[in-house]
Amino acid sequence: MSTAITNISSLVTNDPSLGDGPLGLVQDAAVVIDGDRVAWIGASSKAPATDNAVDAAGRAALPGFVDSHSHLVFAGDRTAEFNARMSGQSYSAGGIRTTVAATRAATDEQLEANLLRYLGEALRQGTTTLETKSGYGLTTRDESRALRIAAAHTDEVTYLGAHVVAPEFADDPAGYVGLVTGEMLDACAPHARWVDVFCEKGAFDGDQARAVLKAGERRGLIPRVHANQLGHGPGVQLAVEVGAASADHCTHLTDADVDALAQGTTVATLLPGAEFSTRARWPDARRLLDAGVTVALSTDCNPGSSFTSSMPFCVALAVRDMGMTPDEAVWSATAGGAAALRRTDIGRLAPGARADLVLLDAPSHVHLAYRPGVPLVSAVWRAGVRHQG
Numbered sequence: 520m521s522t523a524i525t526n527i528s529s530l531v532t533n534d535p536s537l538g539d540g541p542l543g544l545v546q547d548a549a550v551v552i553d554g555d556r557v558a559w560i561g562a563s564s565k566a567p568a569t570d571n572a573v574d575a576a577g578r579a580a581l582p583g584f585v586d587s588h589s590h591l592v593f594a595g596d597r598t599a600e601f602n603a604r605m606s607g608q609s610y611s612a613g614g615i616r617t618t619v620a621a622t623r624a625a626t627d628e629q630l631e632a633n634l635l636r637y638l639g640e641a642l643r644q645g646t647t648t649l650e651t652k653s654g655y656g657l658t659t660r661d662e663s664r665a666l667r668i669a670a671a672h673t674d675e676v677t678y679l680g681a682h683v684v685a686p687e688f689a690d691d692p693a694g695y696v697g698l699v700t701g702e703m704l705d706a707c708a709p710h711a712r713w714v715d716v717f718c719e720k721g722a723f724d725g726d727q728a729r730a731v732l733k734a735g736e737r738r739g740l741i742p743r744v745h746a747n748q749l750g751h752g753p754g755v756q757l758a759v760e761v762g763a764a765s766a767d768h769c770t771h772l773t774d775a776d777v778d779a780l781a782q783g784t785t786v787a788t789l790l791p792g793a794e795f796s797t798r799a800r801w802p803d804a805r806r807l808l809d810a811g812v813t814v815a816l817s818t819d820c821n822p823g824s825s826f827t828s829s830m831p832f833c834v835a836l837a838v839r840d841m842g843m844t845p846d847e848a849v850w851s852a853t854a855g856g857a858a859a860l861r862r863t864d865i866g867r868l869a870p871g872a873r874a875d876l877v878l879l880d881a882p883s884h885v886h887l888a889y890r891p892g893v894p895l896v897s898a899v900w901r902a903g904v905r906h907q908g
C-alpha cells in the first residue's frame with residue numbers, strides 16, 4: 520500500500536543531497552510512503568501515482584522527533600516537590616527516591632498503563648522514536664521488570680540501575696555498585712540495549728560510574744551517561760573515554776569537556792526541560808555547536824525534574840535560551856536524536872528511511888520555535904502508519 524503526501528510547502532529531510540542546507544529543505548515537496556518506508560521524495564508536481572493520496576495543503580513536514588532520553592517507567596507524582604521548588608527550594612538528586620517508593624509499590628499493569636499514557640502523549644506531539652530507562656526500582660526485581668515493560672513498547676531501552684544508590688544501601692554505596700554490576704545487570708541485560716549512570720555529586724562518582732559502564736559493556740550494552748547536570752564533574756570526559764553514544768545534560772562544562780566532546784564521537788544531548796523545571800542555568804548549545812560537537816535535544820521526561828513529553832517545547836527553549844537557530848534545534852530534535860541512538864533509519868526522510876513524518880499546521884518548521892506552546896502537530900506517521908490527523 521503506497522501513499523503520496525503532496526503539496527508540502529516546506530519539507531525537512533535532513534539529507535543535504537535532497538535539498539538546501541544541512542536540513543536538506545525541499546519546497547513544494549511530496550513524499551511517497553510504501554509500507555513502512557519512504558519510497559520517493561521530490562517536487563509535488565512530479566509525484567508518482569500511488570494507492571492513496573494526502574493533500575498537505577501547504578503545511579510543512581519534517582521527520583518524526585527522536586526523543587533519545589526519557590524516564591517513563593514510574594508511578595506516583597511529585598507535584599508537591601515541583602511546587603516547593605518553584606517556591607524557592609533547590610533541586611537535588613535525592614527526590615528520585617520518592618518515585619522509587621511509588622514505583623516499587625505499583626503493579627506491572629499500573630506501570631505499563633502509565634508508560635502507554637506518556638508514549639501516546641509523545642506521539643501526539645510528533646515523537647516517533649522514544650528511548651526510555653529503568654532507574655526507579657533499584658532492586659534486581661524492580662529494575663528488570665521496568666526494562667521488560669519498556670521493551671514491550673519501545674526498541675530503545677536503557678538499564679539505569681545506577682540512577683541513585685538504593686535506600687537499602689545508603690551506608691554501603693560500594694555494595695550497591697556491586698549489585699548493579701553483578702546480579703542486577705545479569706537480570707537486566709537481556710531486556711536492554713544501553714547502560715547509563717547518573718554521574719553526579721549525590722549519585723555516583725567517576726570511578727563508580729566507570730565500573731557500571733564497563734560492566735554493562737561486558738554484557739553487550741552500549742554506554743550513555745547522565746553527565747554534568749548539576750555541577751562540574753567527571754561525567755562528560757568519562758563518556759568520551761568509554762566511547763559512550765551520548766553524554767546527556769552537559770550543562771556545566773569546562774573547556775576541557777568541550778574539547779573532549781569535539782574530538783570524540785559522543786553526542787552531547789541537551790535536555791532543556793530539566794533546566795526549565797528546576798529553574799537552573801541553561802546548557803550552552805552555541806558553545807558546543809561552535810566547537811563542532813554533535814548536539815541532540817531530548818525531553819528527559821520524568822516526574823521529578825522535567826515532566827514534559829513535548830519535543831516542540833524543547834525546540835522552542837533551545838532557540839530562545841540556548842543559542843540555537845531554529846534550523847539547528849529542529850536538526851538536533853530529529854537527526855541529532857538519531858545520532859545519539861546510533862540509528863540511521865530514523866531522524867531523516869529519504870528513500871529507504873523509516874516512514875516517520877510529522878505534518879505541521881504551519882508553513883515552515885521555524886514555527887516550532889516561533890509559535891511556542893501551540894499544538895502545531897496536525898498529523899503523524901510512524902513506520903508508515905498514520906496515527907493522528
Ligand SMILES: [Zn+2]
Nearest residue numbers: 588590745819
Ligand atoms: Zn535523565
